[in-house]
Amino acid sequence: MSAPSSPLRSNRVLRVEDPDLLKGSGKFVDDMHLPGMLQAAFVRSPMGHAKVVSIDVSAALEVPGVHRVLTRDDLLPHLATEFIVVGLPSPAYKQDINRPALSGLEVVHVGEPVAIVLADNRYIAEDAAALVMVEYDPLPAVGDPREALKPGAPLVHSSSPHNLLAEFDMGYGDVDAAFASAPHVFKESLWQHRGGGHSIECRGDVAAYDPFSETLTLWSSTQTPHAGRSVLAGMLGWEEERIRVVTPDVGGGFGPKLIFYPEDVAVALAAYITGRPVKWIEDRREHFVATTQERDQYWDVEIAVDDNAKILGLRGSIVHDHGAYTARGVNLPYESAQTVTLAYEIPAYFMNVKLALTNKVPVTPVRGAGQPQGVFCMERMLDRVARELKLDRAEVRSRNLITAAQMPYTKPLKSRGGRQVVLDSGNYPACQADALAKAGLADFPARQAAARAEGRHIGLGFANFVKGTGRGPFEPVTVRVDPASGKVNVYSGATAMGQSTKTMFAQIVAEQLGGDISLINAKPGDTGSIAMGLGGFNSRLAVMAGSSAHLAAIKVRDKALLIASKVLKLPIEDLHLIGGRVEAKSDPSKSITLGQLAKSVAGVAGFVLPDGVTPGLEATEHFVVDDMAYANGCAAVEVEVDAETGGVHINKFVIAHDCGAVINPMVVDGQIVGAVAHGIGNALYEWMGFDDNCQPVTTNLGEYLLITAPEVPFIEVSHHESPTYLNPLGVKGVGECGVVPTAAAIMSAIEDALKEFNVFIAQTPITPGEIVAKIEAGRKSA
Amino acid sequence: MESRKITVTVNGQAHTRDVETRMTLADFLRHDLGMTGTHVGCEHGVCGACTILLDGRTARSCLTLAVQTDGHAIDTIEGMAPNPKDKTAPMHPLQEAFRDNHALQCGFCTPGMLTTIIELLRDNPEPSADEVRIAISGNLCRCTGYQTIVAATLDAAKRLKAEGRKP
Ligand code: FES
Ligand code: FES
Numbered sequence: 001m002s003a004p005s006s007p008l009r010s011n012r013v014l015r016v017e018d019p020d021l022l023k024g025s026g027k028f029v030d031d032m033h034l035p036g037m038l039q040a041a042f043v044r045s046p047m048g049h050a051k052v053v054s055i056d057v058s059a060a061l062e063v064p065g066v067h068r069v070l071t072r073d074d075l076l077p078h079l080a081t082e083f084i085v086v087g088l089p090s091p092a093y094k095q096d097i098n099r100p101a102l103s104g105l106e107v108v109h110v111g112e113p114v115a116i117v118l119a120d121n122r123y124i125a126e127d128a129a130a131l132v133m134v135e136y137d138p139l140p141a142v143g144d145p146r147e148a149l150k151p152g153a154p155l156v157h158s159s160s161p162h163n164l165l166a167e168f169d170m171g172y173g174d175v176d177a178a179f180a181s182a183p184h185v186f187k188e189s190l191w192q193h194r195g196g197g198h199s200i201e202c203r204g205d206v207a208a209y210d211p212f213s214e215t216l217t218l219w220s221s222t223q224t225p226h227a228g229r230s231v232l233a234g235m236l237g238w239e240e241e242r243i244r245v246v247t248p249d250v251g252g253g254f255g256p257k258l259i260f261y262p263e264d265v266a267v268a269l270a271a272y273i274t275g276r277p278v279k280w281i282e283d284r285r286e287h288f289v290a291t292t293q294e295r296d297q298y299w300d301v302e303i304a305v306d307d308n309a310k311i312l313g314l315r316g317s318i319v320h321d322h323g324a325y326t327a328r329g330v331n332l333p334y335e336s337a338q339t340v341t342l343a344y345e346i347p348a349y350f351m352n353v354k355l356a357l358t359n360k361v362p363v364t365p366v367r368g369a370g371q372p373q374g375v376f377c378m379e380r381m382l383d384r385v386a387r388e389l390k391l392d393r394a395e396v397r398s399r400n401l402i403t404a405a406q407m408p409y410t411k412p413l414k415s416r417g418g419r420q421v422v423l424d425s426g427n428y429p430a431c432q433a434d435a436l437a438k439a440g441l442a443d444f445p446a447r448q449a450a451a452r453a454e455g456r457h458i459g460l461g462f463a464n465f466v467k468g469t470g471r472g473p474f475e476p477v478t479v480r481v482d483p484a485s486g487k488v489n490v491y492s493g494a495t496a497m498g499q500s501t502k503t504m505f506a507q508i509v510a511e512q513l514g515g516d517i518s519l520i521n522a523k524p525g526d527t528g529s530i531a532m533g534l535g536g537f538n539s540r541l542a543v544m545a546g547s548s549a550h551l552a553a554i555k556v557r558d559k560a561l562l563i564a565s566k567v568l569k570l571p572i573e574d575l576h577l578i579g580g581r582v583e584a585k586s587d588p589s590k591s592i593t594l595g596q597l598a599k600s601v602a603g604v605a606g607f608v609l610p611d612g613v614t615p616g617l618e619a620t621e622h623f624v625v626d627d628m629a630y631a632n633g634c635a636a637v638e639v640e641v642d643a644e645t646g647g648v649h650i651n652k653f654v655i656a657h658d659c660g661a662v663i664n665p666m667v668v669d670g671q672i673v674g675a676v677a678h679g680i681g682n683a684l685y686e687w688m689g690f691d692d693n694c695q696p697v698t699t700n701l702g703e704y705l706l707i708t709a710p711e712v713p714f715i716e717v718s719h720h721e722s723p724t725y726l727n728p729l730g731v732k733g734v735g736e737c738g739v740v741p742t743a744a745a746i747m748s749a750i751e752d753a754l755k756e757f758n759v760f761i762a763q764t765p766i767t768p769g770e771i772v773a774k775i776e777a778g779r780k781s782a
Numbered sequence: 783m784e785s786r787k788i789t790v791t792v793n794g795q796a797h798t799r800d801v802e803t804r805m806t807l808a809d810f811l812r813h814d815l816g817m818t819g820t821h822v823g824c825e826h827g828v829c830g831a832c833t834i835l836l837d838g839r840t841a842r843s844c845l846t847l848a849v850q851t852d853g854h855a856i857d858t859i860e861g862m863a864p865n866p867k868d869k870t871a872p873m874h875p876l877q878e879a880f881r882d883n884h885a886l887q888c889g890f891c892t893p894g895m896l897t898t899i900i901e902l903l904r905d906n907p908e909p910s911a912d913e914v915r916i917a918i919s920g921n922l923c924r925c926t927g928y929q930t931i932v933a934a935t936l937d938a939a940k941r942l943k944a945e946g947r948k949p
Contacts, residue, residue, distance in 0.1 A: 014881055021889030022877040023866045024819020024859035028890070031818035121813075123783075123804065200823040200831055200924050201890040251821070251890025252924050284824040498888025498925050666884045670930060674887065677927030701828035701922070709915040709928040 008511040009729075012666040015503040016517065017496070026249045029204040029221045030281045037206070038067055040267060040280035041125035043115035043132045044290065045107035048141035048359040048694025049156070052104055052134060055115060060128040065120040068274055069132060072104030072114070075269050080237030086227075086260055088329035090416070092168035095160055097357065099325040101235065101265040107136070108156055108324040109361050110696055111289025116266045118278060141694040145321040145356035146298055156324055156357035163357040165322045166330045170337045171315070172412035173348030178313030182304030186384050190301065191763040192373045194294035195686035197366050198706055199497075201251020202282035203291060205264055207271035217244045218268050221251070223258040224535030226493045229527045231260045232268055240527075247525030253497035254678075255366040256292045258535060259327050263290070288699040292328075292364040293688055296321040297336060297373050303381040309389050309396045313348035314341065314381065322355040323362035330355060332363065332370040334416045335468075339374025339740075342411065342421075342466035343428055343632065344400040359694040367678055368739040371467055376764060379463040379744035383751065384760070393748070394436060397464060401428045404722075415468070415628060423466065423630045425722040426658050432464055432634040434718055435656040439636035448752075457643050458651065459753025462636040463744035468628035469659070469733025470543025470726070476532050477548035479509055479556045480618035483602045486580050486595025488513055488520050488556075493533015494545035495525035499735050500667045501541055505549050507663060508729070512553035513560070513594070514577035532622070540733055542663055547623040547727040555619035563597045563617070566610035629724040629732040633657030635676070635741040639749040643757075643775055646768030648684055648750060650713040657737055658720035661730035665719065672738040673715045679742025681707040683764050754778070788852035792817065793861025801848045807841075808832045810848035811858060819859040820893050823922070830921030833894035834858050840901045859893040862900075876900065876938040876949065885934035887925035894921050899935050903949040908939055 020026050057069040068074075076082060083098040103112050115132050119125035140154035147153055148163040156163050179185060206219040216238075222228050225245040233240040250257065263280055271278040282291065301316030320333040330353075337351040382400075386393040402409050404427035411421040440447070444460050451458045478491040490505045505522035513519070523529060524545075534544075557577060564582035565572045568590055575582050582597065584590040598617035601609055609615060638652040655672060662668050685705040689697040698704040723730025747761040750771065757778025763770075789798045792815060799814055808825075811817045811834070823831035825844045832843040835857040865871035872878060876899060879885070886892045895918060902909060902917040909917065914935045915928065923931065942949055 015884070017889065018881040018886060019869060019873070021886055021892055022859075022873060022880055022896070023863050024817070024893055025866070026819075026889055028818075028821070030812075030822070033813075033816070122809075123802070198924055199888070199890070200829055200922060201821070201888070202823070250888060251823075252888040254924065284826065284829075498890075500887070670884045670887055670926060673927040673929050674925045675927075678924070700826050701824050702826075706922050706924065708919045708922065709932070710912075710919050712915075712928050714911075715927060715929055 008507055008515060009663055010661070011664065013503060013507050013517065013664055015500050016506050017500065017502050028201060028249045028251055029206055029219050032206045032219060032248070034206065034208055034277035037277040037279055038118040038120070038274065039122040039125050040270060040278055041117050041122060041129040042113040042263060043117065043129045043134065045103070045110055045112040045114060047107060047136055047138055048110055049139040050107050050136035051139060052107060052114065053137050054135045056133040057115065059131040059133065060117060063124060063128040063131065065124040066117060066128045068118045069128070070116045070266070070270055070273065072100065072102040074273070075101050075266065078269055078272065079235055081235055084231060084235065084260055084262065084265065086231060086328065087326040088331055090166065090330045092166040092330050094164050094166055097157060097160070097165060097325050099262055099327065101262050106158060109359050110694060111286065111361055113262050113266065113290065116270055118270055118274060141359035143358050143360055143690050143692070143694040145296060145319050145358055148356040148358050149319065149354060156359050164354060165326065165357050166355040167353065168330065169350065169352050170413070171350035173313065175313045175315045175348040175350040178348040179304045179315065182312045183307055184305050184388065185302055186381065186388055187302040188381065188384060188762055190299040190377060190380060192297045192299065192376055193687060193765060194366055194372070194682050195688040195704065196288065196291060196293040197254035197256035198287065199252025199254050199257065202284060202287045203257060203261065203263070204281040205267040206277060206279045207268045208277040209272045209275060211275065215242050215244060216268055216272055217246065218264065219246045219248055220264060221257060222247055223253045223495050223497055225495060225525050225527050226533035227535055228260050228264060232265060235265055244528040246528065247495045250495065250497035255369065256364060257497065259292050259364050284701065285699050288704065289696055290361060292362050294366040295360070295363050295688060297333065299377055301377055301381060303385060305385050309385055309391055309399055311344060311346050311400050314346055315350040317352040320353060320355045321358050321360070321363055323358060323360050325362045327362035328364040331416055332365050336370035336373040338413060339371040340378050342423065343402060343464045344378065345402055360690060367675060368736045372679065372682065372740050372743055375463060375465045375740050376744040379748065380762065383748050394432065397432060398429060401432065401464065403429060417626065419626050422627060424724045424726055426630065426632040427720065427722060428464060428632055431632060431656040431658060431720055435462060435634040435636040435654050438654040438716060438718060439638060439652055457641045457753040458638060459641065459749045459751065460636065460638050461745045461748025461750070461752055462634055463741035463748060464634045465741040466630050466632040467737055467740050469540065469631050470629045471540045472544065472624065472626045474622045474624045475534055475540065475544035475548055476530060476620055476622045477545055477552050478530050478618060478620040479549065479552040481556065481594045481598040483595055483598040486593050488594065490520060490522040490549060491529040492524045492545050493530055493535055494541045495535050499541065499671060500664065503667065504542055504546055504663055508546055508549045509553040512557040514579050514581065516579045519580045542731050543629055543727055543733050544623065546663065546729055546731060548621040550728055551623055552619040552621040555621065556617060559617060560594060560597050563601055563610055563613050564592050566613065567592055567600060623727065625726055627726055629660060629726050631657065631659045631732040631734065631737050633737060633741065635745040637745045637749045639746065639753055641750055641753040641771065646771035650680065653713045654716045654718065655738060656718040656720060658722050659734040659737060660732035661721060661723040662719065663729070663731060668734050669717050671734045672717050675736060675738025676715050676742050677707055677712045679739040680712065680746065682739070683743035683746040685765060687765055786849050788849055790851050791855040793857055803847065803849050805848045806844055807846040807848045807851055808843035811843060817858055817860055821890050823890065828922070830894040830898065831891050833897045833921065835897050835901065840898055857897070859896055862896060875941040875945065875947070879934040879938035879941060883930045883934035883937055885926065885930040891921060891923040895923065895931055900949050903939055903942065907943065909935065911936060
């Protein structure tokens, strides 16, 4: 089914987004200004858990320039439901815990919004927010998900029976039998932490209500405008028709912006209630306390292998920190558990997963969405096997990796939507071999010995990954030729947030419509221009929206040729599209522009359309695919560890990866490298900390470390292309791939560097202090 | 709130305004002058997105008060391209190098990166890759992993040298 790649599609095409962004004329939500606009600031809970006794807004209202302060009581009359119900369906839930628009009874995490202040500017709004007097009655809080599940633990919500939000089992095969007869069983407890999304642009909304058309428009820095519209419509009890959600330029998404937030509802309602446009721009501190994060998972796992290191089974349990509310669902730990076995042949598997409520901001996917944790578990266990059986780490993997000859390979697992997991394509052993060769495995032992002789500790580590991409079921795209300008507009709910979506559309559509990218005007992310959409997440846009755009463009092309043949009175075979025109191959002087063609089918009252042609030069396609396309790869990394300070320096980083057919190699490299840098941060720097009372202790970028340029090594990317049969372009998603194997590969390299100290790393991130402690422990036991 | 009248030259053009003494330079540029090319990513001086040139040296406009710039000259991203309104006109060689090397994805960190690198290239017209990494170490980018920004900077240095131009 996959089409041959064309020069336009597989090329390094420069991005259409760039000129505006480079000249400072991008249009981000904070760049919008509407006449009469009020600025909002939120009053937020300073406590991890408390009853709200009273809220007194009188002092705030006296500040000159303050217009309104809205609390839960002010919003309730306008809401059909005060709850944001967004949990993806699953039979695993034990309780439904949904966020309110504004909290007014009980606050359950620091940062939870309790009031919105509207003023002439943000300075005044913040002054006044500090004067809103909220009386809290503190309640015990619980932050460690393992503690939260113990009998007698403080309740995260005083009205809940317990803190177990959901529980499910995943697996296949007779795992107990596999372990009972296994010659070797190794057990580990892993702690895995990932921090926040931390797009450099925080969240933000502008809302305006038009009483004339009775419609509300919300411009929001969101990855999912259509979902936002439907949640908002549901909460207000309005028809979706009355709400338009528009995504302007987005300064990075990385997961947390796919969620619909209390602030979004509050800002929208504030505009409706006051009749004035309202803007709220999240500041970084708010991003730390009120934007969803990924945080903690605790894994207890054991692996059973035979004497040849062939895996017999893997089993264990995960306790997952869910935060205080359901803001997305059980999907994140589901993906973690699902990812574990993907790359390898594992005859029996079992994982029990418990999602624990905690008094912290809700947990939802950050780039990678639980999959780095699954890979980390598998790869750490394989390193353990290699060490225990005194085998080469690469050899242990090679004996267990699924091979190209086995593709498509059916895993006895179901996706969270209930579909069979089928690995469609890829050559996993080839990626491993390539990454290791490029990382210099051949002469590494000699280099390592030489370094050791100089008193330096260098190590090589690596990790394989397989990642589901292109989550269905569909992402509609409309391709429409504008009769006036002859330009080709592309509409979709597939939001752009830095991943070059507009360029992707331009390449795919121009390929069919005459090859001129400058004629393509991609305008994604507006519910006003296309009825349905899911949005940007799960490395899905090139797969889902790209395929729809491809099919829609073909339809428009065919129609353009048909109309032109009627108008020019020439056979279709003699026509082709070139630039913005249909031209006769036999006589290039005979041509007609796309704009003229569009006009000829735009309809003139009383006049007939060209014979046999339907109205309008446009097409909408909803390419549907339920199965995911599985990307894969291998990251190999060389580190040097300073045994005195525990400092880790990355000397070399190679990632061999396969995301199927490549639409734009420049963009693919950019996605991979950016995600690897994120992964390095997850391994060595990023930590979202809380104290025992669930007070966040890392609430600025001095305390919470995002990786900076000097810590990032040069990252070498090696492309492998196994086109998938699942979509007409043969593409797989790429946006998250780089992050998935990175922490696992780095830990493997650190261990290798410190093998004389017998260090085993069962956590991510790891700090220099912790590395020194492990070296000390190794020295003592030696 | 106390206000003061200030005159600030931005990209060569003088602006006189009454501003509250507590207003940051970032907000002054973005809200009062409507120059939204300068971005705000943290408002506490770490991310570098808000970096502008103040009398030719980089400064964080989120940590600078507008009143402090009275009588001074500021350069922002909007002033870099010779003909910013003309879509087809070439941009500054650094901007062109950014585009050619895919040194931006979402583009939110870009304004601060560009101003920081302009300063670098003025001080050090032929930097090494490591020197570029250190020069941009006060600018956070969540998208690119910095690699293409380093490549673009080295490329821009070459272009400027070839053209015999100062950044
Ligand atoms: S906004 Fe000024 S440094 Fe981040
Ligand atoms: S390009 Fe998005 S933060 Fe740098």
